[in-house]
Amino acid sequence: xxxxxxxxxxxxxxxxxxxxxxxxxxTADGTFSLARTGTDLRDLDADVVAxxxxxxxLPRSGGLDQAAALAEACRVPGRPPWSALFAATLHxxxxxxxxxxxxxxxxxxxxxxxxxxxxxxxxxxQHELRLAPARGRLPILLPPGIRPRVWFMPDEQRIALAAVxxxxxxxxxxxxxxxxxxxARAVRQLxxxxxxxxxxxxxxxxxxxxxxxxxxxxxxxxxxxLVSGRTFPASRPRAQLDHALADGxxxxxxxxxxxxxxxxxxxxxxxxxxxxxx
Numbered sequence: 001x002x003x004x005x006x007x008x009x010x011x012x013x014x015x016x017x018x019x020x021x022x023x024x025x026x027t028a029d030g031t032f033s034l035a036r037t038g039t040d041l042r043d044l045d046a047d048v049v050a051x052x053x054x055x056x057x058l059p060r061s062g063g064l065d066q067a068a069a070l071a072e073a074c075r076v077p078g079r080p081p082w083s084a085l086f087a088a089t090l091h092x093x094x095x096x097x098x099x100x101x102x103x104x105x106x107x108x109x110x111x112x113x114x115x116x117x118x119x120x121x122x123x124x125x126q127h128e129l130r131l132a133p134a135r136g137r138l139p140i141l142l143p144p145g146i147r148p149r150v151w152f153m154p155d156e157q158r159i160a161l162a163a164v165x166x167x168x169x170x171x172x173x174x175x176x177x178x179x180x181x182x183x184a185r186a187v188r189q190l191x192x193x194x195x196x197x198x199x200x201x202x203x204x205x206x207x208x209x210x211x212x213x214x215x216x217x218x219x220x221x222x223x224x225x226l227v228s229g230r231t232f233p234a235s236r237p238r239a240q241l242d243h244a245l246a247d248g249x250x251x252x253x254x255x256x257x258x259x260x261x262x263x264x265x266x267x268x269x270x271x272x273x274x275x276x277x278x
Contacts, residue, residue, distance in 0.1 A: 013168040013274045014253050015121075019050040019207035019242055021178065022070075023264035024061055024113070032061040037262030038073025041118075044261075044270060048165065049074065049118040050176035050207035053264075056086055057111040058093050067116035074118060082120050087128045087161035088112035089178070094156060102157040104130075115161050115176045115208070122166040129196045131158040131189040134182035155180050160193045164201055169277040171201035177208040186211045187220045194221045202248025203275050209266060213239040223247045229258035231267040242269050249276035 018041065025034045041049055051070065055061040071084035088106040090113045092099035103112055106128065117126075133155035160177040177193060179186040190210065197204060205226070210217050218225045223245040230237030237258075244256065253272040261268035 014272050015048065015167060015172065015275065016044065016046045016270065016272050017048050017050070017174065017205060017207060017244060018044055018046045018261070018268060018270050019052075019176070019244060020261050020268035021052040021209040021242065021264060021266040022066070022262055023053050023266070024055045024058075025066060025262075027263040033263070034064070034066060034069055034073070037264075038070050040261045041070060042074050042076075045076075046074070046270070047119065047121055048174050050174065051116040051118065052176065052178035052209045054086065054114055054116045055093075055112075056088065056114070057109070058113065059111070060093050067118065071118045074120070080120055082118055083123050085117045085119075085123065085126050085161060085163055086112075087114045087116070087159050089114040089157055089159045095153075100156065102130075114159055115178055117161055117163045117174060117176045119163065119165060119174070121172070124164040124166055124171060126164070127162040127200070129160040129162075129193060131160065131179075131192060133157050134180045134185035136182050138181050155182060155185070158189055160196070162197060162200060167275050169275045172275050173197070173200045173202070173204040175204065175206045175208075177206065177210070179208070179210045179212065181211050183212060183216075187216065190217060190220045194223070203250035204247045205250065205273065206243070206245045207269075208243065209241055210243050211241055212243075213241060217243045217245055221245060221247075226252055226271045226273070227256040227258065227269045229256075229269070231258055231269065233265050234260060234267050235265075237267060242266055244269055244271050246273070250274065251276055
């Protein structure tokens, strides 16, 4: 997509939004590294980045505060610093052999897993909504050498993290979330987010891995889809699981882009919007 300083890169009121499931920084070989993700995000010159599957001080990813590290990677000398907001879905590490348990609250010193929002716009307020998991289990094929090869993954508590930002024309609300792998539960969670977000300022944009394909997210919320394109799996995309939905006075500046960012198993989405002053 055009670099931010190109003639057709939008007006000064334009806001560049990015969403990416970073898979806790795991690369194709199973190691943990945020280097490529940080470089890719910095090169986009975004204003707001919504992240899913984010680790906070977990031993498996080197005890790193991943949201803060990526916010620092996005920083440009001479420009305002970035804020990193994190919301814990689980305390402990998810997955086989993990010690995960539902997080009743986000605790800055508790090793956790969740979602994040990074932004260089001033943050006016932040809000969290915890969402109950589905009861089913999803069969997962584990890498060779691990026994058993199939692990039946239980669903986990989910969360929505909203930030009210000081946008170019007034308050702008951005929400990051990662919904259940059970479609019926994901639809229910999405409607809960819609109802919970009703009092928050408009315009509002919801970003994230919704685990719902096609038009289901817009149909469930009544909000306008901003992105159309397959995002999962990154190696050979077959479905759009990652979405951007808008509610309120906002204009899409150009066709949104689905693109490889970092080394995870989802493609990222990038959209430039202009909040319309009331």
